[in-house]
Amino acid sequence: MNRQKHDFVLEAVIKVNTHKIFRICSIYAVSPIEPQDLFQEVVFQIWKSYKSFKGKSSIDTWVYKIALNVCFRSKMKLDKSNAKTERFDSIHFTPVAKENEDLEQERFQYLKACIATLNESDTSIIVLYLEDLSYKQIAVITGLSENHIAVKMKRIRKKLLACITPKMK
């Protein structure tokens, strides 16, 4: 693939997956690392690794793998260069107030709080599930079998329900 085409495809990949990546980063960011820092790191790793993308899985699945691995490594402090990095000028984060935002944000914060009570393994599975990924895709990303994911999801669903239902009332 020539350089121009590579950049064009990559731009499209980033554009399509921007919000998915950011949502995952928001779950894994642990102070002083902010979701914005993690998001930037995921975009960088996608750009860096894209040449090695072999097309064995869909590009979306591949992006999720990178996002999950980068975010997990950061949370577990596995990266020696785990410090906050300089923000890119090309990525602007500007919160915009919207109608009904308070209620949506409140519900989202409840969900985040409940996800935070899960263990690392369950967290990785639920964030992919909430992104509407099938058990098959989650299995490809995590390296577990589809059956195993199904069993785990049953338990996670139960935990999440028990946590979030009282908050939503």
Added chain:
Amino acid sequence: MFEQELKDIWKKGYQEEDFKIDLSRLKTDLKGKMDTLKRSIRRRDITEIGASIFGILSFSYLAYEIPFPATKIACILTVLWFVYVIFKLKKNKKQKQPIDLSLTFRDQITNEKANMLQEVKLLNTVLYWYVIPPVIFNVIFIWGFGNPTDFDWTPWIIEKLVDNNKLDLLPISLLMKLLYVFGIIGFNVFVIWLNKRAVKKTLMPLIENIDTVISQLEDEK
């Protein structure tokens, strides 16, 4: 119904307008970050090997310059040891699994654990490859060090010490030899302690965390 509701909450949590990416400028930013990363890797490699290169050059010069036979042999052995350290560190780096973020989550953390265990092994064996050899060579160096005037060895530094009446600072007398030897042993005990501490405080907790996640992934199979 419950699940769809959760998915909706999840997706509406962050709105599209919250951030924008200038894709044309992003490429420049990414290239800039890549360049910075490459520079820092090069700097790290130079620092790692730099100390050994400096040691090789210094002890080669000493082996050539110093007239005392035992000290000369110690210098040559120290040079060989520095070469071994470079080889050992390079081999250790080569044996590590590359960080491939496109692997599955499980494979990625399993690789990470393997790399950390290898690091633990390297640091835990510091006594045998990083401490004992140079301590032995340093002791030979010190014990073999004689009186420069007996060997008619008067380089600039020795002349300076003689002029300032400070030749006694060299490991010529038994007392000074013992002081130097104990100093070296003390320093190397500190090196061992630092490495053991890095294993205990940094690596082992990370390995335990990875083990926990692996066992969480494996359960209910």
